[in-house]
Amino acid sequence: MQSPYSSVYKRKKPGVRSSSVANATKLDLTPNTFDFFLPCPRGLEGALADEVKALAAHSPSLKVGTPAPGGLPVRGTLTDAMLLNLHCRLPSRVLLLGGRCSYADAEDIYHLARDLAWEKWFDVTQALRVDVTAERSPLESIKFAALRVKDGICDRFRALTGERPDVDTAHPDVRIHLHLRELDALLYLDTSGEPLFKRGWRSEHGAAPLKEHLAAGLLRLAGWTPGDVLFDPLCGSGTLVIEAAQIAANRAPGLDRTFGFEVLRGFDANAWSALREQARQAVRPVAPGQFFAADIDPANVRMTLDNARRAGVEGAIAAEPGDVVAALPPVDAVALPAGRAAWLISNPPYDERIAPEGEAADDFAPQLARALKQRFAGWHVALLAADLHWDRALRLKPRRRIVVFNGPIECRLMLFDMVAGSARGQ
Ligand SMILES: C[S@@+](CC[C@H](N)C(=O)[O-])C[C@H]1O[C@@H](n2cnc3c(N)ncnc32)[C@H](O)[C@@H]1O
Structure with a gap:
């Protein structure tokens, strides 16, 4: 799969807008290695780190970060993203970091979204959904910030192709996740699709099932x-x-479901079917x-x-x-x-x-x-x-x-x- 750049926008003085990737600081990444964030229920962060470390013992490219409230940062290849999605039971998603910027208002976030090379991951015919979460964000409306992410992506595609992708909140092809912190905004491409706690076996549930x-x-x-x-x-x-x-x-939790990464550009179907077959043989x-x-x-x-x-x-x-x-x-x-x-x-x-x-x-x-x-x-x-x-x-x-x-x-x-x-x- 081709690699889009990951970028970190320099912290700027409030009111001064970063307007293009020219202002971006490239992360020092090994080629084809990406930063991911794995959200999980609060209280499970340490257990998630243990789970991912056990997986990393079989994949030298997978590096486990320090648990943060509500999840775990990791670094790895796109094959590692497949492995994480297939084998991990504790995260709700595997989010690939596209870019990050400091922000004063929703327009900064629009520019971050517009300047990232989404076309390397998906094309204009694929429908989008943008989700947003926040911790101590100073913005009045985080929903508006998510809307501006959608606008930024659509404007980028319109400039490149003359068309814009549709939005489909019920059955999106591609999910984008905006996370707003107090000082910076992070934009992720969701490699999981449906949340990972949906293993594919639950057709009925009683009152208040555990996820x-x-x-x-x-x-x-x-x-x-x-x-x-x-x-x-x-x-x-x-x-x-x-x-x-x-x-x-020893049955991998993702053996019976599909994932968001399967519809991304350059998806390596052969590598994926080999990983799945290996997991199937291990049951x-x-x-x-x-x-x-x-x-x-x-x-x-x-x-x-x-x-x-x-x-x-x-x-x-x-x-x-x-x-x-x-x-x-x-x-x-x-x-x-x-x-x-x-x-x-x-x-x-x-x-x-x-x-x-x-x-x-x-x-x-x-x-x-x-x-x-x-x-x-x-x-x-x-x-x-x-x-x-x-x-x-x-x-x-x-x-x-x-x-x-x-x-x-x-x-x-x-x-x-x-x-x-x-x-x-x-
Ligand atoms: C919170 S739910 C458990 C949900 C379950 N962990 C799941 O993931 O689906 C509590 C369950 O206790 C059952 N229950 C209530 N009183 C009970 C009792 N006295 N003995 C056995 N089961 C009982 C209910 O029928 C209900 O299914």
């Missing part, structure tokens, strides 16, 4: 490893057990007896099994209806071979909208805690709670409380080690 990248992140934050047993007794659509079973099966079978799910609603149990089938892990997951307060451990944690642990990881219903059900619904937290204490000795437990002090309602002392965001909702992932009669530390 797949958050579920995978919770497994990592908790400390579950691919040989360990996992039980989610409040499984909903099955996101946690399906992510875990795919990890145990290994997972024996039953490791992944267990339950839910009080039998429709959710059916949904979990349907989703598991579409995710290529049917047979690995046993699911049945049941009330968590009466749940029995599906394996004897104490009898597991050395090095294998048993985990109960779940996100229990958290408010009036997604309220607990069953006979103990009015007294849910203490009844759940009682069930854990009485029957889950030897289990590691990780519960995601939107109530930051839910451990008080449970009357269990967590070994750790980890800050993580479920979308905009600040949560705690609470880790407990169950010993006979109580949680350790009580």
Whole structure:
């Protein structure tokens, strides 16, 4: 694929407009190497860095930066971008940095958009969508800034070809992402297309499903490893057990979907099909007896099994209806071979909208805690709670409380080690 330039516009005095790439400082890049940013749910940045480092061990060109709030900067080739999209579970996107400028108003951002060589990535017949995010931007309207990005790109194409690309917010061919910080604006080309948490297996979801990248992140934050047993007794659509079973099966999360980079100019279809084939060959079978799910609603149990089938892990997951307060451990944690642990990881219903059900619904937290204490000795437990002090309602002392965001909702992932009669530390 041809390389467009990446550019960093020099910081200018407010009111002085940078008007062309002549003002740009070229990044010192190895040819064909680009800067990327991988956004992820807040709280997962360190776990994402670990995930990408493991991938970088197989790709010397992939360099992992220092985690930033809400994501991870990395540098690599376009092949690395394919690898990141195919194999990473925690990011929501792989964004390629096109250019950056300091800005005083939306016109500076228009000029940044107009001066970047978009024609090296896509052509005028491809429909666009521009998204915008911001942190402490002084602009009154960030939507207007996004509009000016669209104008800048369209004006560039009109000057070059006499025509302008269409905008299609529902089914764009190409997505551009503007991120506004307090002092500078960054323009990215989205190599992912649909967000990466859309793995392609979910056709139905229950109430308040976890997004797949958050579920995978919770497994990592908790400390579950691919040989360990996992039980989610409040499984909903099955996101946690399906992510875990795919990890145990070494099944790349992007194996069953398409990506934005596939429609970009110069896309190397041969390299991509080789990477996919390699990933397909690496999938290994997972024996039953490791992944267990339950839910009080039998429709959710059916949904979990349907989703598991579409995710290529049917047979690995046993699911049945049941009330968590009466749940029995599906394996004897104490009898597991050395090095294998048993985990109960779940996100229990958290408010009036997604309220607990069953006979103990009015007294849910203490009844759940009682069930854990009485029957889950030897289990590691990780519960995601939107109530930051839910451990008080449970009357269990967590070994750790980890800050993580479920979308905009600040949560705690609470880790407990169950010993006979109580949680350790009580
Ligand atoms: C927040 S949702 C879990 C969502 C799930 N993690 C997903 O990704 O789809 C909580 C689930 O708990 C289930 N539930 C509520 N009360 C229950 C109970 N007493 N026993 C078992 N499941 C229960 C609900 O049916 C719902 O599916």
